[in-house]
Amino acid sequence: xxxxxxxxxxxxxxxxxxxxxxxxxxxxxxxxxxxxxxxxxxxxxxxxxxxxxxxxxxxxxxxxxxxxxxxxxxxxxxxxxxxxxxxxxxxxxxxxxxxxxxxxxxx
Numbered sequence: 001x002x003x004x005x006x007x008x009x010x011x012x013x014x015x016x017x018x019x020x021x022x023x024x025x026x027x028x029x030x031x032x033x034x035x036x037x038x039x040x041x042x043x044x045x046x047x048x049x050x051x052x053x054x055x056x057x058x059x060x061x062x063x064x065x066x067x068x069x070x071x072x073x074x075x076x077x078x079x080x081x082x083x084x085x086x087x088x089x090x091x092x093x094x095x096x097x098x099x100x101x102x103x104x105x106x107x
Contacts, residue, residue: 007054011047015106018044022103026096048075 021040028034052071059067089098 007050007057011050011054014044014047014050018047019103019106022099022106025099048078051075 018041021037021044025034025037025041028037052068052075055067055071056064086098086102089101093101
């Protein structure tokens, strides 16, 4: 999608959508509804991959490697740390407040 639409418009829309869907997950009455809501989370989640595309597209070829590497390292760190932080938040606050707290950085 980042190839068809401007990242300046696409990324904020996806982040707001992700925040809304994560916040909506906190009110899921059943596990079936929660699974459906998390399917929508997956639809709004390619923001990290689009960031790599945007950095690669807008960075001059001569210096492109370093910025793309930094974004990829951040993506990898986020994937690894999210398991730990999500588990800790769920243990401390419960799954509903953990989802709500995950929605805050997106909004």
